[in-house]
Amino acid sequence: MNNFTLWKKEFWTYRYLLIIVFVLFLLIQGGGLMKDGTYWQEVYDQFQSSEFLALQKDPKQKMSPEDIESALTVIGPQVGEKMNHYVLYFSKMRYSGFLLLLPIFLGYAMVSGERLMRRNHFTLGLPFSRRSIILAKLGLGIVTIVASYLISLLIGYWQFLRVVPEQYIQIDWSHATWTILSNLMVYLLLFSFSVLVGLVVGRTLPALIVLGLILVGVSYSYGAVFQLANVLFPALIQKTSFSDYFGAFIIDGNSTGASGPFILQLILFLFAIGASVLLYMRFSAEKDSRFFPFAALKWVVISFVLLIVTQSVSILIETDPSRNGLSYISGDTAFILLQIGLFSLLLIAAIVTDRVIHRLYNPKKGRVKTS
Numbered sequence: 486m487n488n489f490t491l492w493k494k495e496f497w498t499y500r501y502l503l504i505i506v507f508v509l510f511l512l513i514q515g516g517g518l519m520k521d522g523t524y525w526q527e528v529y530d531q532f533q534s535s536e537f538l539a540l541q542k543d544p545k546q547k548m549s550p551e552d553i554e555s556a557l558t559v560i561g562p563q564v565g566e567k568m569n570h571y572v573l574y575f576s577k578m579r580y581s582g583f584l585l586l587l588p589i590f591l592g593y594a595m596v597s598g599e600r601l602m603r604r605n606h607f608t609l610g611l612p613f614s615r616r617s618i619i620l621a622k623l624g625l626g627i628v629t630i631v632a633s634y635l636i637s638l639l640i641g642y643w644q645f646l647r648v649v650p651e652q653y654i655q656i657d658w659s660h661a662t663w664t665i666l667s668n669l670m671v672y673l674l675l676f677s678f679s680v681l682v683g684l685v686v687g688r689t690l691p692a693l694i695v696l697g698l699i700l701v702g703v704s705y706s707y708g709a710v711f712q713l714a715n716v717l718f719p720a721l722i723q724k725t726s727f728s729d730y731f732g733a734f735i736i737d738g739n740s741t742g743a744s745g746p747f748i749l750q751l752i753l754f755l756f757a758i759g760a761s762v763l764l765y766m767r768f769s770a771e772k773d774s775r776f777f778p779f780a781a782l783k784w785v786v787i788s789f790v791l792l793i794v795t796q797s798v799s800i801l802i803e804t805d806p807s808r809n810g811l812s813y814i815s816g817d818t819a820f821i822l823l824q825i826g827l828f829s830l831l832l833i834a835a836i837v838t839d840r841v842i843h844r845l846y847n848p849k850k851g852r853v854k855t856s
Contacts, residue, residue, distance in 0.1 A: 491613050491621045495595075498604075502594055503629045506587045510633035511640070513584055518641025522648035529557060557653050585736070588630055588672045589696065592679030595622045597689045619765035623680065623758060630672050638665070660742025667732075667739035670750035674734055675700075677757035684764040685786060687778045695786060698793045700734050787835055795828040 496503065531537055532553055540546045599608065608618060646654070679696055686692035729746040732738015733753060739746040768778060777783040 488613070488617055488621065491611070491617060492625060494611075495621050495625050499591070499594060499625070502591060503625070506591060506629055507633045507636075509587060510584065510637040513581055513637075514634070515637035515641040515644075517581060518638070519644045521641075522645040525557070525559070525645075526648055532557070554653075558655050559649060559653055560655055560657070581736070584672070585675060588626070588676035589679045591626050591629070592676045593683055593689070593693075595626060596680050596683035597692055600683075600687075601689055615766045615768070616762060619762050623677070623761065626676050626680075627673060630676055631669065634669050634672060657742070662742075663744055663747050664737065664739055664742045667747045667750060668736050670747060670754060671734055671736055671738070673754055674750060674757070677754055677761065681757045681761045681764070684761060684768060685777070685779060685782050687775045691776070695790065698790055701793070787839075788832065791828060791831045791835060795824055795831060799824045799827055 541548065609615070611618070678699060682692050682696045682699070683689075686695055729739050729741055729743060730749055732740070732746060733750050764779065777786070
């Protein structure tokens with residue numbers, strides 16, 4: 486049996502979910518860009534209306550031709566410095582956040598969902614290598630997400646450009662291209678990390694919690710990591726748009742349209758893919774009931790969770806809302822020491838708790854005396 490047969494099998498198993506992903510991308514992202522075109526047309530018609538022309542006769546309310554042209558000029562998906570220009574907001578529409586859940590559901594269906602339904606016993610029994618199986622799952626998900634994203638984007642842009650005259654299009658494609666690619670990498674990262682977390686954490690609900698901590702933690706930890714980097718690399722922090730590197734899992738997180746944040750996303754994506762392949766090759770169906778199928782990675786996951794908790798608690802301790810945001814702690818070094826102390830206490834508590842649970846559920850068997 487060749488690998489094409491395996492791809493057909495995986496496609497047939499998840500066909501409904503793949504179709505739903507494509508259709509929702511087409512409706513939300515493509516439809517969002519079409520709605521952007523409709524809104525632009527409404528703004529243009531407003532400037533041509535008799536009511537607006539009547540207001541133009543009032544010197545106090547009159548808009549200059551430059552302001553009108555700026556309000557109608559499209560500058561691209563990132564805001565940049567031209568705050569008074571028309572910006573494509575299709576990624577911030579009402580239902581756009583739902584698109585972030587689609588790659589997560591897809592990744593969990595292929596690993597955790599298959600394990601939950603005990604279908605992995607059948608899959609692992611097929612006459613294919615485990616590397617071929619996981620590569621087929623990852624490849625099918627990647628192709629679906631890339632095709633859904635690009636096709637919906639092209640259809641939406643095509644319809645938008647049909648409405649907006651060329652004279653109002655001033656998109657800096659050198660920056661817009663990196664922003665578009667970074668947004669695509671957000672969906673690919675969510676998919677690849679959902680597969681990876683599903684392999685590392687055996688239970689579905691705890692795995693979802695860990696993945697949620699990754700998404701929230703990477704964004705929320707900016708303030709804590711910024712202070713650490715400011716102590717270690719002060720000159721570099723002043724020259725770099727540091728916040729964009731924390732937007733790896735955020736749509737439009739690459740606000741400046743630079744290549745650096747995209748490269749970081751690509752490195753994280755390749756890491757998740759490589760780690761998923763290696764772990765799946767060592768995965769055993771007998772480990773389905775275990776909380777951590779790979780015992781060696783247990784403390785890696787626990788340490789990461791404790792690190793996110795440490796960052797959140799330390800930021801809450803640092804700032805006092807009653808003092809208008811003034812900090813209890815003066816200096817970056819003191820804040821770092823606070824984080825190290827909190828993390829050490831939480832790690833000691835986790836080790837003690839783990840040993841207590843281990844003794845409760847795995848009591849030492851008494852020795853049997855022989856006559």
